[in-house]
Amino acid sequence: VRRGYPEVIYCEGKTPEQVREIAARMYEKGSDVLGTRASLDHFKAVKEVCDNAVYYDVARIISIRANEAKKTKGVIGVVAAGTSDLPVAEEAAVTAELMGNTVKRIYDVGVAGIHRLMSKVDELRSFRVIICIAGMEGALPTVVGGLVACPIIAVPTSVGYGANFHGLSALLAMLNSCSSGVSVVNIDNGFGAAYSASLINRIGE
Amino acid sequence: VRRGYPEVIYCEGKTPEQVREIAARMYEKGSDVLGTRASLDHFKAVKEVCDNAVYYDVARIISIRANEAKKTKGVIGVVAAGTSDLPVAEEAAVTAELMGNTVKRIYDVGVAGIHRLMSKVDELRSFRVIICIAGMEGALPTVVGGLVACPIIAVPTSVGYGANFHGLSALLAMLNSCSSGVSVVNIDNGFGAAYSASLINRIGE
Amino acid sequence: VRRGYPEVIYCEGKTPEQVREIAARMYEKGSDVLGTRASLDHFKAVKEVCDNAVYYDVARIISIRANEAKKTKGVIGVVAAGTSDLPVAEEAAVTAELMGNTVKRIYDVGVAGIHRLMSKVDELRSFRVIICIAGMEGALPTVVGGLVACPIIAVPTSVGYGANFHGLSALLAMLNSCSSGVSVVNIDNGFGAAYSASLINRIGE
Amino acid sequence: VRRGYPEVIYCEGKTPEQVREIAARMYEKGSDVLGTRASLDHFKAVKEVCDNAVYYDVARIISIRANEAKKTKGVIGVVAAGTSDLPVAEEAAVTAELMGNTVKRIYDVGVAGIHRLMSKVDELRSFRVIICIAGMEGALPTVVGGLVACPIIAVPTSVGYGANFHGLSALLAMLNSCSSGVSVVNIDNGFGAAYSASLINRIGE
Amino acid sequence: VRRGYPEVIYCEGKTPEQVREIAARMYEKGSDVLGTRASLDHFKAVKEVCDNAVYYDVARIISIRANEAKKTKGVIGVVAAGTSDLPVAEEAAVTAELMGNTVKRIYDVGVAGIHRLMSKVDELRSFRVIICIAGMEGALPTVVGGLVACPIIAVPTSVGYGANFHGLSALLAMLNSCSSGVSVVNIDNGFGAAYSASLINRIGE
Amino acid sequence: VRRGYPEVIYCEGKTPEQVREIAARMYEKGSDVLGTRASLDHFKAVKEVCDNAVYYDVARIISIRANEAKKTKGVIGVVAAGTSDLPVAEEAAVTAELMGNTVKRIYDVGVAGIHRLMSKVDELRSFRVIICIAGMEGALPTVVGGLVACPIIAVPTSVGYGANFHGLSALLAMLNSCSSGVSVVNIDNGFGAAYSASLINRIGE
Amino acid sequence: VRRGYPEVIYCEGKTPEQVREIAARMYEKGSDVLGTRASLDHFKAVKEVCDNAVYYDVARIISIRANEAKKTKGVIGVVAAGTSDLPVAEEAAVTAELMGNTVKRIYDVGVAGIHRLMSKVDELRSFRVIICIAGMEGALPTVVGGLVACPIIAVPTSVGYGANFHGLSALLAMLNSCSSGVSVVNIDNGFGAAYSASLINRIGE
Amino acid sequence: VRRGYPEVIYCEGKTPEQVREIAARMYEKGSDVLGTRASLDHFKAVKEVCDNAVYYDVARIISIRANEAKKTKGVIGVVAAGTSDLPVAEEAAVTAELMGNTVKRIYDVGVAGIHRLMSKVDELRSFRVIICIAGMEGALPTVVGGLVACPIIAVPTSVGYGANFHGLSALLAMLNSCSSGVSVVNIDNGFGAAYSASLINRIGE
C-alpha cells in the first residue's frame, strides 16, 4: 500500500554499513528516507553517500529528503512531561514532521504540576490529533483526554526504575485510561504513534 | 468536553435499579443514553421507565434515543474473525452506530483463512478508519494493516484458554504489530475502540 | 503495642458464627470492635449478641462501640473518582472515623474531568493527610500530590478489566508516581490506608 | 506547591554537563539543591561551578546548601538490615537530613537475627516516623511495625538474585505486610521514602 | 521406593465415588490410607466402606489405619501465625502424625507480634525439624530460622488478596529468605512439607 | 538413542578452548560435529585443530564433516519475515541442511505484506514440513498454516522491544495460533525447530 | 486447504442449540463432524438431530461419522502420567483416532516412577510420532524424548495448584526441554497435538 | 544461633577490599571463613592477608580454614546434569564439604539420557540427603525423587534462554514436582542448598 510517506529503516541492531547500503538503495530510487533509532555512527555512514542527510540527535533520526516536504493545515500536538521522555517525544515529533505534518510540541507539562498543563488548554484544543508521551505512572493521556475532543495516541515510555518494569506501569495505565478516545502503541514507540497520527491528520486535509 | 455523543453508563457491577435510575435521570435531561455491558435484566429495568429503550443482545448494549440519529458519510469498518469475538465486535459496531457513524461489518475473516480476507480488499480500502477485533494470536490488525492506508484501532479479546492468559497474547501481539498505523485499546474494549474511531471518522465530515 | 484503636476482625473467609464469637469476646473485654470485609450475614450474627452493633453497607464494616468516640482536630481527606471505587473509599473513610479521626470525603473527582478536581483545591489543601483511592490508571494520587503539601496514602483498587489485571495497573502507576510524598498500600486495602493515615494524623493532635 | 525543601535533580540518565548546568541555575536562584543517583563524575562537574557542593558517596547524593539548615525536634528513624541495603538506606537518611529532619540510623538489624533488633526497641519507639529498608524477603517493616506505634514507610530494595526478580519479592512482601501502619514506595526509592517521612515528621513540629 | 508410609489419595478433582473406590482397594491390600484435600462428601463416601475412617476437618484429611501407628522420639514442630493459615498448617501437622511422627503445634505466633514468638524460643529449639507456614509477607520462616539450628521446611499459603497474587508474595519471600537452612515447597502444600519433614525426622530415629 | 545426526555442541557460555577440545574429541571418534551459537572466536579455535571446519556466520554455526552428506527427497521449507529474524532462520536452515535435509528458504514474507507471501503459495505447498520463524506479533505461522496442509514448527524470536518482552509476544501468539497443525519451540531455538523438522522429514524418505 | 479431516466445532462457550445447529449443517453437507470441549448437554442437543452421534465423556468429544473411517499403518503413541491428565490425553487420543490414525495409549507412566516408563521402552520406540501429556513439572516429554527417535508433540496440562499457575510450570518446562525433537502446543490443547501428530503420521502412509 | 559452621561472606557486589577486610576480621577471631560468589580478584585480595586461603574456581568459593575439618559418616549426594549447571553444583558441593560433610558428586546424569542416571541408582540410595541441581526443565529432582527414600533439596539454575526466564522454568517445575520429599531453594542458590542439606545430614551423626 503506497501511502506517500518516506521509506523507513529501523537502525537498531543493524551495522552502520548495513544502514548506509539500505539508505543509498532507497535514495537512488527517489524515495525520501527516514532512519529511526539511529546512532551518530549510523548517521556518519549514511552521510558518506547521501550528502543531504540530516541527523536529529535527540530523536535519534536520520532524514534524507529527495522531494519537497509539504505541510498539513491540521496540526498534530506532541505533548510530554519530563526531560527523560524527550527522546521518545522527539522521535514522534520529527517523524510526524518528516511525514509532512505540521507539528506543535508542548513539553514539560507533567501531571504532577497540573497548572502548567491547564494553562495550555486552548492550544491543546486546537490540535486535530494529539500524541501524548508519558513514562512512570503514564497519567498524562488521561488528563489531556479529559480536556480535548480529538483522538489521542498514547505512547508509554520505559523511563523509570523498580516497579516501573521497563515501561509496563505506563503501558498498563494507558490501556486502562478512564478517558475515552485514547489508543496506545508499544512502549517507546514514538515512530508508530507518529505514523498513526499522520494517517488520522490527513483525513482532514 | 462536550463531543455531541450519547451519555454512557458502564453497567457491569451496577444493579438493574442503579442503571434504571441513572438512565432515567440522563434521559430526562434530553440526552441520548448508551448502556454498555448490559444484561437483559439491566435492560428490563430501564425499559420500565424509558419506553423507547432498545436492547442489542450480542453487543450487550442498551440504547435510548432522545434525538434523531445522523449518519456520517465516511464509513467505519468493523473487521473480526471468529464467532467468539462477535460480542466485542458488536459492542464496537453498535457503539459506533449509536454515535452517528455509518458502520460496515466484515466478519468471519480470520487470518487462518487468508483468502476470504483477500476477497474483501476493495471494501477494506473504502473505509475511513477500521476497528479490528481479534483474540488468540491477535494477528488480524497486522494483516489488514498491510492491505489498507487508513488508521486501525485494534481490540484484543479475552477469547481463548491456556497461554492466552485472558487476552494477554492478543494484546501483546497487537502492541508489537509490524504494520504501522495500528493503535490498541484494552482487552475486550469494543466501546473504547468505537469512541476513538468515531473521533477519527468525524475529522473527515 | 497498644495504640488506642478498636480491635479489628478481618471477616472475609470467616463464617458468621466465627465472627460473632470473636466479636463477642472482644466486646466483653471492653474493646471497641471493627469488622472489615463484613457481609450482611456477618453483621446479623454479630447483632444477635451485640445490640449496639452498626453496619456500614457500602464500606462493608461492622462497628461496635464500647467507648465514647473522640474526634481529631486535624482532618483526613478521602479522595476518590468514580462510583466503582466507593466501597474501598468508604472502607477507608469509615475506618478512619471509627479510629477517632475527623474525615472529609471528596468523591467524583476523577482525573478525566480535571476541572471538578481543580475546584476543590482549597479544600484539598486543608487536610493534614490525604487518602487517595483510584482504580484503572491510578493517576489521582499523582495529580492530587502536585496540588497539596501533605502526605498522601494511595490505595489502588481492583476495579477494571482486561489489562487492569485485578488492580495491577493502578498499583504500578501509584508506585511510580512522579509526585513525591505518595506512599502506597495493597490493592483494595482501604483499611490499611486509614490506619496509616490515622497514625499520621494524630501526630498533630 | 512550595514545601520549603531543596530543589531536586534526578541525575541518573543525565550527563555531568546537564547536571552541572541545572544545578548552577537552581543555585543561582538561591535554592538549596539536592542531586540523587549522582555518580562521582556528576559531582565533579557540579563542584566546578558550586564550590560548596558536598558529595555523599554511599548515598550517591550531591548537596548544595544556599541556606542554613534547620533540624526538627521529632526524629526520623532509618532502619535497615544488611550492608547491601545501605546505599538505599543512606539515600533515605541523607535526603531526610537535607530536608531539615533530625535522623537516627539503626542499621544491621536484619530479621534473621531478631535479638539485635529487639535490643533496639526503646529507641525504635522514640521515633515519630520510621523509614524501613529491606531487600530479599522484605520482612523488616512487618516486624518493626509490630513493635512501634508510629507510621512506617517501607522501601523494598532490588538486592538479591533469582526469585528476587529485582526487588519484586520485597515489594510484594511489604504490600502484604500483616502489620498495620506500613505504606510502601517504589523499589530502591530511598528519596521518595524520605520525602514522605519528612512531610509526616513536620506535622509534629 | 517403599518408605513405610500410608498410601496417599489426592482427593481434589476426584468424585466421592472415585475416592471411595481407590481407598477401598488400598485398604483391602492392608495399607494405611491418607486422603488429602478431602471434602466431607469424600469422607462420607469412604466411611461407607471403611468403618474406621476418620476425618480431620480443618486439615481436610481422611485417614484409614490398617496398622498400629508408631511415634518418633524426635519432634516435628509445626509453626504458624494467623487462623487463616490453619488449614494448611493442619494438613501438615496431621499428615506428619499419620506418617508416624511426634508433632508439636505452635500457632498464633505471627511476626507482627514478635514477643509471642520470642516466648517460644526454648520450645522451638527442641525440635528436630520445623515446618513453618505463613501467608501474606511470608516472613515467619526467616525469623524462626534465625532462632533455631534445625532445618526448616517453609510453606507459603495463598491467604491474602491484591498484590498477594494467590500466594506469590509469600512464596517469593521464602525463596529469598535471608536465614539459611530454609527450603520451600509449593503454595498451600502442607502435605509435601510434612513428607519432607518426615523423611528428615526419621534420620535421627 | 542414535539418530544418525551430527554430535552437537551448544557453544554459548563455553570458552573457545572448551569448544575446541570437545569438538576435537568428537571429530576424532569419527562423528560429524555441529556447534551452535558459535562466535567467530569459537570457530577460530576449532579451525586450529580441524582443518575442514566451516563457519556459517549469520547462523552462528560451526560444522565439521567427517562423513559424506546425504540429501532428503522431501524438502523442509524455512519461512521468515524480516532481516532481524535471519540469524534464527539461518540457525534452523543450516542445522537442517547439516542433518541431511534438502532445505528451501523463503524469506522476506512478513504478514504485513501479505501479497508477497501469497505469491509463494505453490512453493509453500510443496514442502513436507515447514519451519516458520517470526518475531514481534508472531503471526506468520498462523497465516502459513492456513495455506498449507503439512506440519509447521513455529519459532518465536526475541526480536523487538517494549511489550515484546524478549519474545514473549511472539511465543504466546504462536501457542494460541488459530491454525491447526502448528507446534512451537523455545524463543530463538532455530536448532530445536530444525531437529524436530528433520525427524518429521525423514518419515517420508 | 482441504486435508480430508472432519469439520471441527469448539463447543466451549457455545450453547447446546448453537452446537446442534452448526453440527446439523455440517453433517448435511456430508462431512464428518468432531465437537471438542463438549458437555453432555451439547451432546444431547446434537443427538436430537444426528442419530449416529457418539459421545466420548472423558475426552469431552462428540463425533458424527458420515464416512467410513480408515486407519493408518503408522501408530501415534499417546503417553501420559496421572489420572488427572486423562481428559487432555483422551482429547488427543480420540481426536487422532477420529482423524483416521491408529492410536496406542500408554498411561500411568509418570516420571516419579521411572521404572514403569522404562518397561515400555520397546513400545515407545515402535511409534511414528508421540503425543506426550504432562502437568505439574511437565518432565515426561524430556524423559521420553531421550528414549525414542521419533518426533514428540508435548501438551502441558493445567492440572496442579499454587506455583503451577494454571499450567505455566509445565508449559515452560516443555519449551525448555533438554531433549531435542520436542515441540509444544498450548496448555490443555489435546486437540491441537492430535492434529499436528496426524499431519506427521500421514507423511509415512 | 551458633551452629559450628564457618562464617560466610557473600562476595557479589562487594569490592575486593571490602571482602579482604571482612575476611581478615573474621579470621582473626579464630573463625573458619567461607566466601561465596567470589571472583579471582576477591581471592587475590584475601590471599594478601590470609596465607592459607584457598580458591575453588568453578564453585567461585574462597575458603580460609582456622580449624581442623571433620567429615561426617553420612554422605550428601550432589547430583547434576549438564556442564552448564556445574558452577551451582560445585557451589553446593564445596560449601557442604567446608561445613564438614562427606560429599559425593554424581554429574552428567541429565533426564534426557535416563540410562546413565539409572546406572547410579544404588549409589543414589546410599546417600542420607541429596542436593539435586537442574536448569531448563528442572526435571532431575522429580526423577531422582522417585528412585530414593531420602530428603532432596532441589536447586533450579538460571541456565537457559528464551522461555527459561532466568531460571523460572526450573523453579516452577521443582515447586510442582510430583515426587514427594523434594523442597526447593532459590535459583542458583547452591550455598543455601548445602546449608539445608548439612543441617539434615548432621541429624544422623
Ligand SMILES: Nc1ncnc2c1ncn2[C@@H]1O[C@H](COP(=O)(O)O)[C@@H](O)[C@H]1O
Ligand atoms: N465497555 C466499556 N469499556 C470501558 N469503558 C467504558 C465502557 N463503557 C463505558 N465506559 C466508560 O465508562 C464511563 C461511564 O462509567 P460509569 O460512570 O461508571 O457508568 C463512560 O463515560 C465511558 O468512558
Ligand SMILES: Nc1ncnc2c1ncn2[C@@H]1O[C@H](COP(=O)(O)O)[C@@H](O)[C@H]1O
Ligand atoms: N531517587 C529518586 N527516585 C525517584 N524520584 C526521584 C528521585 N530523586 C528525585 N526524584 C524526583 O525527580 C524529580 C526531579 O527529576 P528531574 O527533573 O528529571 O531531575 C524530583 O522533583 C523528584 O520528584
Ligand SMILES: Nc1ncnc2c1ncn2[C@@H]1O[C@H](COP(=O)(O)O)[C@@H](O)[C@H]1O
Ligand atoms: N495435598 C497435596 N499436595 C500435593 N501433592 C499431594 C497432596 N496430597 C497428595 N499428593 C501427592 O499426590 C499423590 C496421589 O495422587 P493421586 O494418585 O492423583 O491421588 C501422592 O502420592 C502424593 O505424592
Ligand SMILES: Nc1ncnc2c1ncn2[C@@H]1O[C@H](COP(=O)(O)O)[C@@H](O)[C@H]1O
Ligand atoms: N541452539 C540451541 N538451542 C537449544 N538447544 C541446543 C542448541 N544447540 C544445541 N542444543 C542442545 O544442547 C546439547 C548440547 O549441549 P552441550 O552438551 O552443553 O554442548 C545438544 O545435544 C542439543 O540438544
Ligand SMILES: [Mg+2]
Ligand atoms: Mg508521567
Ligand SMILES: [Mg+2]
Ligand atoms: Mg485471531
Ligand SMILES: [Mg+2]
Ligand atoms: Mg482512576
Ligand SMILES: [Mg+2]
Ligand atoms: Mg531482609
Ligand SMILES: [Mg+2]
Ligand atoms: Mg505472615
Ligand SMILES: [Mg+2]
Ligand atoms: Mg512478524
Ligand SMILES: [Mg+2]
Ligand atoms: Mg508430570
Ligand SMILES: [Mg+2]
Ligand atoms: Mg535439566
